[in-house]
Each structure stands twice: as structure tokens, then as C-alpha cells.
Amino acid sequence: MRHAINQRTIALLVQEIIRAIIFKSGSCNVIVPNTNNASFNNDEALWISSELGDKLLVMMELHIVNDPPGSGAAGPGGITFVLTEANFRYELIKDYLAVSMGTFWSVFGIQNQDRLGAQNLFSTMPMASGAYLTHFNEKGLRLDGHFELNGWGFNYVMSLGSGFNAYDIRGYNSFDLNSNNAFNTRVSVFPGFQKDLNIGFSYSNGLLFKQDLTASADSQEFFDNNFEAYGLDALWQINDLKVRSYLISSTQKLANSNETIDLNALGWMSEVSYRISTKGKLGIDAIIPKFRYDFLDKAEFDSQLSDKYQTTGLGLNFQIQNNFILNVDYNWINEEKIKLNNDRFILRASVNF
Known part of the structure; x- marks a missing residue:
């Protein structure tokens, strides 16, 4: 069996992100501290891709994160290793169908792209991503494929798997408290502008946790908790102008023998950037002005904690x-009910190599 590592692939996939950052506690990003005090933080992310044949590929993604001022799993002063991808991918039908098995990022939507700092236009994770209810990463089976013809294209990805029971990195977490599989999918089209315009549709359905009969009757754990989510996303690039946006609508469906409760969430994010070439003047290749609007309306089991969040960056x-x-x-961050003084000025340096 041939074992060869594509050097170009590794060069593209290995990245280091170094940050000096101030951030709002309560987001779900693995690469920011869980404190709103000024701090320095860094995250190194390593991707390794190895070809084990013409059709078989092995992929691993590992993060090394630290949080000197934090109080979460990696702090204060601690270092945590986070394995976000580890899977085999086998191409059954060239381009049209491939199957992956192992650990991988959730395929729902495009919001998880922002969790990797060098891919995030801004330094904060959009609050709108909180409308997606459950785990960031899955263990299970994934199918994907694509088709392209004369500037038109179509691709799809779908998965059946279970999330991790905890994802605690410096106080931020997602969860999946059972072994029941969740179904996630995203299909997208490229309507005649090659890769300059992409529109995607996502769907997710699964069980967060089953009823705990030993729990208090007025607690969320005393319900079966099913979730369902829909997503719409778009990326449009016109020369040096780039527009990126997504919308997520979700519902937690709580039910027991006595009552049912629906907890709804709606998140919307849009960002715009424009690349201005400086042709190397002052040692800079380009300056990129950017703008982001971010909104989240999320209902909680304790209605007093339900709130609407708005961020302008x-x-x-x-x-x-x-x-x-x-x-x-x-970033100007506003809450409708529970007011916090938490606007954020952020400096970040990112290096890919």
C-alpha cells in the first residue's frame, strides 16, 4: 500500500493563530479566553492529511490552546489539546460520492468556519451561531460529493452521528448527553458564477437528551429534549468585494407526560469586506475594511434568562x-434584557504556513 503525504496539502493545512484578545464571556469559541479582562491568548492548530492510496485519505486536526487568565479547563495557565477531526475518507465514486468515518466538524451550515481563527473575518465568534443548538463535532458517518458544469455546480454533505458528551475549553461548551444519532445535512448550489456565488441550505434533527425521572419536575432535565434546526447561507464575491451571511432557526422540543414546551432560537449574521491593494507600499500588500452585523434571539428554559443579542463590528x-x-x-455588543458593559476592542495576528 502506498503511503505518501502531499506536501502542498500540509502547507495549506498547517496554521498557527496568535492572538491578543479581549472577549465577552459566554461565547462558544475554543480559541478565546472565558474572561472579559484584557489578556493575551494563543491557539495553534495543526492539520495533517495523508494519502493511503488513490482513493483513501486520512485527516487529523488538532488544537493546542492556553488561557493564562481563565478559569476553565485550560486555565489558569493551562494547556489543553483538542482533537476536532480524525477520520478516514474513501472516494467511492470520483467527485460524486465519498464516505468518511470518525470524528469531524458538524456539517450543518457554515458557522463552524469561524471557529478557526485564521478563517474568521473578525476575531469574535458571531452570536448568531448560538441558534444551532448542539455539538460542534460529531463521531459517526459522513457522505459528501459535488458536481460542476460550465460554471454551475452543486455539492452536498450529510452525516449521521453523535456528539461528544462535553466540549469544555476554558468554560465554553457544547454537549450531547446520549448516544442517539443526530442527522445533519447541507446542500449548496453555485448558480452560474463559478465559485463567486454559493447558496446553501441546511437541516438538523436529533435528541439532545432523554427525560431523567430522578430530576426535579420543574427542571429541564425532566423532559425529553428533541431539537430541529434549519439554515440558509450565502457567499457572494464581486471582484474585491465579498459578502457572507447565514440564518439559523432552531427549536428545542421539550416533552414529558404532562406538558410540552418549545424553545425557539433565531440567529442572523452578515459581514462585508473589501480588499484594497496597496501594491506593497509601507510593507503591506492590502488593506481590507470590514463590517459585521450579528443578531441572536434565544429562548431559555428559565424565561428570565431569555434574551436578544446584537453585535455590530x-x-x-x-x-x-x-x-x-x-x-x-x-465590537459593540448589546443585550435587550440583561445589560452588560462588554464592548470589545480586539487586536489579532494570524499566520498560516
């Missing part, structure tokens, strides 16, 4: 080289 990205970017952004 402005900033500049300075592209020193293709693989080295300095980011500056300011």
Missing part, C-alpha cells in the same frame, strides 16, 4: 503577506 485587516494578517476590530 467595524475594523481593518492588514494583509502583510498572503499568509500573515494583522486584524483590528471594535
Whole structure:
């Protein structure tokens, strides 16, 4: 059996993210501290892709994170290793159908792209992503494929799997408290503009947890908790202008023998950036102004904790080289009910190599 590592693939997939960051406690990003105090934080992410034949590929993604001021699993001063992908991918029908088995990011929507700092236009994770109810990563089976013809295209990905029972990185977590499988899928189209316009549709359904008969009758654990989510996303690039947006609508369906409760969530995020080439003047290849609007309306089991969140972000990205970017952004964060003084000024440096 041939075992060869594609050097170009590794060069593209290995990245290091170094951050000086101030962030709001309560988000779900694995690469930010769970404190709203000024701090320095870093995350190194390593991707390794190895070809084990013409059709078989092995993929692993590992994060090394630390949090000097934090109080979560990696702090204070601790280091945590996070394995977010580890799977085999076998191509059954070239381009049209491949199957993966192992651990992988949830295939629902495009919001998980922002959890990898060098892919995130801003430094914060959009609050809108909180409308997706459950785990970031899955263990199970994934199918994917694509078709392209004359600038038109179609791709799909679907998975059947179970999330991890905890994903605790410096106080941020997602959860899946049982071994029942959840179904996730995303299909997208490229309507005649090649890769410059992509529109995606997502669906998710599963069981977060079953009723615990020993729990208090007025607690959320005393219900079966099924969830369902729908997503719509779009990416449109016109020359140097790029627009990216997604919408997530979800429902937790709580039920026991006495009553049913629906907890709804709605999240919407849109961001715009424009690349201005400076042709290397002052040692900068390009300056990228950016804007983001982010909204989340989320119902909680304790209605007093239900709230609406709105974030407006402005900033500049300075592209020193293709693989080295300095980011500056300011985020105005507002809550409708539970007011917090938590606007954020953030500096970040990201390096890909």
C-alpha cells in the first residue's frame, strides 16, 4: 500500500493563530479566553492529511490552546489539546460520492468556519451561531460529493452521528448527553458564477437528551429534549468585494407526560469586506475594511434568562503577506434584557504556513 503525504496539502493545512484578545464571556469559541479582562491568548492548530492510496485519505486536526487568565479547563495557565477531526475518507465514486468515518466538524451550515481563527473575518465568534443548538463535532458517518458544469455546480454533505458528551475549553461548551444519532445535512448550489456565488441550505434533527425521572419536575432535565434546526447561507464575491451571511432557526422540543414546551432560537449574521491593494507600499500588500452585523434571539428554559443579542463590528485587516494578517476590530455588543458593559476592542495576528 502506498503511503505518501502531499506536501502542498500540509502547507495549506498547517496554521498557527496568535492572538491578543479581549472577549465577552459566554461565547462558544475554543480559541478565546472565558474572561472579559484584557489578556493575551494563543491557539495553534495543526492539520495533517495523508494519502493511503488513490482513493483513501486520512485527516487529523488538532488544537493546542492556553488561557493564562481563565478559569476553565485550560486555565489558569493551562494547556489543553483538542482533537476536532480524525477520520478516514474513501472516494467511492470520483467527485460524486465519498464516505468518511470518525470524528469531524458538524456539517450543518457554515458557522463552524469561524471557529478557526485564521478563517474568521473578525476575531469574535458571531452570536448568531448560538441558534444551532448542539455539538460542534460529531463521531459517526459522513457522505459528501459535488458536481460542476460550465460554471454551475452543486455539492452536498450529510452525516449521521453523535456528539461528544462535553466540549469544555476554558468554560465554553457544547454537549450531547446520549448516544442517539443526530442527522445533519447541507446542500449548496453555485448558480452560474463559478465559485463567486454559493447558496446553501441546511437541516438538523436529533435528541439532545432523554427525560431523567430522578430530576426535579420543574427542571429541564425532566423532559425529553428533541431539537430541529434549519439554515440558509450565502457567499457572494464581486471582484474585491465579498459578502457572507447565514440564518439559523432552531427549536428545542421539550416533552414529558404532562406538558410540552418549545424553545425557539433565531440567529442572523452578515459581514462585508473589501480588499484594497496597496501594491506593497509601507510593507503591506492590502488593506481590507470590514463590517459585521450579528443578531441572536434565544429562548431559555428559565424565561428570565431569555434574551436578544446584537453585535455590530467595524475594523481593518492588514494583509502583510498572503499568509500573515494583522486584524483590528471594535465590537459593540448589546443585550435587550440583561445589560452588560462588554464592548470589545480586539487586536489579532494570524499566520498560516
